[in-house]
Amino acid sequence: MTTLRIGVFGIQGDIEEHVKAVNSAMEQEKLHGETMLVKTPEAVEIVDGVIIPGGESTVIGSLSSINGTLGRLEERIVKGLPVLGTCAGAILLSREAEDRVIGRTRQKLLGVLDATVKRNAFGRQRESFEEAVSIPKLGAEPFPAVFIRAPIISSVGEQVEVLSRVKEGIVAVQQRNILATSFHPELSRDLRFHKYFLSLVLSNK
Numbered sequence: 001m002t003t004l005r006i007g008v009f010g011i012q013g014d015i016e017e018h019v020k021a022v023n024s025a026m027e028q029e030k031l032h033g034e035t036m037l038v039k040t041p042e043a044v045e046i047v048d049g050v051i052i053p054g055g056e057s058t059v060i061g062s063l064s065s066i067n068g069t070l071g072r073l074e075e076r077i078v079k080g081l082p083v084l085g086t087c088a089g090a091i092l093l094s095r096e097a098e099d100r101v102i103g104r105t106r107q108k109l110l111g112v113l114d115a116t117v118k119r120n121a122f123g124r125q126r127e128s129f130e131e132a133v134s135i136p137k138l139g140a141e142p143f144p145a146v147f148i149r150a151p152i153i154s155s156v157g158e159q160v161e162v163l164s165r166v167k168e169g170i171v172a173v174q175q176r177n178i179l180a181t182s183f184h185p186e187l188s189r190d191l192r193f194h195k196y197f198l199s200l201v202l203s204n205k
Contacts, residue, residue, distance in 0.1 A: 003032045004201055007047035009073075010037030011063050013055020013088060017186040018194075022051070025194040031202075039064075041072040049082040049201035052089030054148065054184050057119070061092055061108030070108060077112045082177045082200040084193075090180035091117045091151055098154070113178050114157030121152035121168065121182075133183070135164045135172060138192040145171065145183035152182055177204065 004026065008018045019035045026033050036043065038050055050073065052060070064070040077083050077093075085093040093113040099120065122129075128149065132142035143164075153170035156162065164172035164181075171182040177200060185193035 003034075004198065004205075005033060005046060005048050006035045006198075006201065007038035007043060007050040008035060009050060009052045009060065009064070009089070010039045011055075011060045013053035013060060014086070014184060014186055015053055017184075018051050018053050018086075021186045021191060021194045022198070025191045025198055028191060029195055029198060031198060038073075039069065041068045044069060044072045044076055047081075048205060049084075049197065050076075051197070052083065052085040052092055053186070054087030054089060057088035057091040057097070058107045060088060065108045070110065074110045074112060077110065077178065080177050080204060082179075082197065082204050083112075084179045084181075084197045085113075086181050086184055086186065087148065087150055090153065090182060091119060093178060093180050094153075113173070113175055113180055114160050115153050115173060115175075115180070116155045117151045117180075118154045119151050120149055121154075122147055122150045131166060133164050133166055133171060135193075137163055137174075138196060143185070143192065144188045144190055145181075145185070146187040147171075147183050148187075150182045153180070 094117040095111045096116040098118045133145045135143045160175045
């Protein structure tokens with residue numbers, strides 16, 4: 001019997017929401033496993049997949065780099081560890097981050113996703129919204145995507161598959177074992193994105 005250990009980057013952000021979503025998705029898919037918080041390099045070593053939540057990308061990157069957690073996570077992702085980055089998590093995964101006000105940023109990034117992500121592309125907190133987006137890989141039914149101070153994926157490399165677009169640009173991509181979204185799937189009752197992530201983890205076991 002396969003048992004999964006899913007880590008949620010526990011530095012800052014929508015941590016509990018992802019834990020609940022993963023637990024619910026595993027229960028519905030009748031998968032055996034557990035979720036755990038990832039805050040140290042040692043925790044990175046023992047997970048089968050990891051989620052980097054939304055929050056403040058500069059804070060998450062800076063704090064996780066101090067004790068080597070960010071660097072160890074980069075090494076494991078490069079070797080095939082499945083990872084899902086949502087909102088700030090998508091920024092951290094990217095090779096380059098831009099801000100609509102200050103331009104290119106110098107923040108700590110994992111740099112494993114061949115994409116450029118523009119921070120706060122939809123505006124500030126008061127411009128938050130929900131939109132039904134098409135994600136064919138998840139099925140015909142639109143996905144209820146929640147955008148909160150959301151970035152946009154402004155450019156991608158040849159190895160990056162675009163999973164979803166809105167009129168402003170790309171909002172979900174996959175590069176082999178790497179998933180990234182501009183929106184917050186953990187804030188929706190729709191568990192399809194987390195179930196898809198779990199399928200990647202299973203295929204990597």
